[in-house]
Amino acid sequence: MSIALPEGVLAFADRGPDWAAFVDALPRLVHELLDEWKLTADGEPTHGYCALVLPVRTPGGAPAVLKVGFPDDESEHEHLALQHWHGRGAVQLLRADPHRRAMLLERLHREDLTDLWDLEACEVVAGLYAQIHVPAPPQLRPLTAYVERWSAGLAGLPRSAPVPRRLVEQALSLSRDLVADPTGTGTMIHTDLHYENVLAGDRQPWLAIDPKPVSGDPHYELAPMLWNRFDELTAQPGQSLRDGLRRRFHTLVDAAGFDEHRARAWVVVRMMHNALWSLQDEPDVPRHTSTDAYLTMCIAIAKAVQD
Ligand SMILES: Nc1ncnc2c1ncn2[C@@H]1O[C@H](COP(=O)(O)OP(=O)(O)O)[C@@H](O)[C@H]1O
Ligand SMILES: [Mg+2]
Structure with a gap:
């Protein structure tokens, strides 16, 4: 199954060669992560300013999201913060691969x-x-x-x-x-x-x-x-x-x-x-x-x- 990137994520590529390379590699990276972490896609992907966020189900069937972000300095320690918070006041981190800037997160509601x-x-x-x-x-x-x-x-x-x-x-x-x-x-x-x-x-x-x-x-x-x-x-x-x-x-x-x-x-x-x-x-x-x-x-x- 291949993931169709949202328009907004495709547009990240306009920001320069590093971003273009990130966008290029993204479908395959997401595919690999779904495979390795035994996740199933469960809805339309969304995004913010620097990451793709895909609703998934864990092997146990729990709703979660897979977040894969652009490897900038700012987001380097995102997983570390979430780990230290243990879900207190923040989304729970279920799994992370910092090198690939990938995180499996507890799924929250759309409402902000x-x-x-x-x-x-x-x-x-x-x-x-x-x-x-x-x-x-x-x-x-x-x-x-x-x-x-x-x-x-x-x-x-x-x-x-x-x-x-x-x-x-x-x-x-x-x-x-x-x-x-x-x-x-x-x-x-x-x-x-x-x-x-x-x-x-x-x-x-x-x-x-x-x-x-x-x-x-x-x-x-x-x-x-x-x-x-x-x-x-x-x-x-x-x-x-x-x-x-x-x-x-x-x-x-x-x-x-x-x-x-x-x-x-x-x-x-x-x-x-x-x-x-x-x-x-x-x-x-x-x-x-x-x-x-x-x-x-x-x-x-x-x-x-x-x-
Ligand atoms: N745990 C989550 N559960 C449900 N939706 C999420 C979750 N995390 C992120 N999202 C959705 O994805 C969007 C982008 O995520 P965010 O972590 O803010 O990335 P960015 O760094 O791109 O801003 C959020 O605005 C929200 O709509
Ligand atoms: Mg955001």
Whole structure:
């Protein structure tokens, strides 16, 4: 039986030769995995930004999914995070072959946090932080190493760049403080926890999927809840964008019991890193909006969380 790749997965090939090679090899790889792991396909494949996800049945008949992803650095330790969580707050890992970036996962429902009221979703996600923020296994890279590299890029941004210089300087100064703080390393964090990466489950109402884990600071986790579902904040009558963002921010901080200053600092730093990548036009950054709209969003979020 051969697997027909979804259009969206075929389109991954446009991202460059590495991606094209990945897409090319995918049907055969999936076939081999189904065979070796004695799985039967059980529905239409789906995908996210970098992986194919195929509903399957295990040899015992249990519903599961086979996830096969592009071998980037970010996803290298996904299986490790899931293993360490043991299904607490996150999808259960049934089997993994890290070299082939393949995982057999407990099957969850299709429903994610997209249709929930955004503040309700923020409460759910803050509740998940408490479960998934466990001591980091030693294999994970420190967040600080990435942040140092990205902030060096930010420092090299020309003064003429279309981002307020004040915000750039502020992000650089905050990032130096955060990197210097040893308590900002040692906790396993998801780093991409947003509405679409939380699916409805049976064991727990909501479970996280798709971690890109590093050893870092839990306060780093908030920002994706602000920049995802951004457009609906600009479309709400009777509520300013700033208020909408601040409501999400404070809901997350309060429900998670976070330090407000630290959470704010990471939001500013992350939004300026995002702005930098957008200016560098990295092909790896998912883009649904033009650079201008994207930059405007980064700036609006960095400003909104400040007094
Ligand atoms: N355990 C699961 N059960 C059911 N559907 C899943 C599961 N894991 C992923 N999916 C579906 O596949 C999509 C992509 O999976 P995800 O892990 O987010 O990969 P990506 O790295 O490509 O974003 C999800 O948005 C969801 O629709
Ligand atoms: Mg995803």
